[in-house]
Amino acid sequence: MKLRITIDGKAYEAEVEILEAPESAPEYPPYPPAPAAYVPVEIELPLAAPQAAESHNDKECRSPVTGMVISVEIEPGQAVEANQVVMVLESMKMEMQITAPQAAIAKSVLVIPGSSVKVNQLLVEFE
Template structure:
């Protein structure tokens, strides 16, 4: 038997290997090998994931139109300050391979638009503020 020190990916292993065949056994030291262990630095905790900031602040007196289901914004048809009538299309949301028109619930003025074309949104995410 031979004692060998093997390093694999930076980790040192002390192993014993038996020779097979007609070769005489090699002399073996009876003192155990001291294998230094590599220092392991503690893994830093992952940085907290910040929630995406809202695109625009919601005015205190504004009515918030939120996303009814997760999807992707296909188009935004309004801008802040624009007047809209009941049932005007504010934006188009693609969800489950269908385009869904998000319409104004009543006559109003657009206070803020919180999404851009191409944004992925979750259910309940702010889309548009009206007042």
């Protein structure tokens, strides 16, 4: 069999000999059957005992994540409104605004910008 190949505008002729006939090509085994469809199974998990650290207290503002304090927006003695941003935390390259749970006066701010905080760490106490 003769073939003509053109590369960069220059034509080349080549003779090609087929050594194996298509009938002698190896046979591959058939594909395995598709897996059964996914069926969700309900798993009963044991109820965890409530932890004292998770108790809700409107006089405290705790960290919901492990991260670093980027900025503190309030000072001790300052009055804050409900849902007012009191500080900004960074966790996993995401910034999170921490807000006051209710209108109150900040009794103490326990962190400064650059501080590392852990989950449930006390950040601000309110009066």
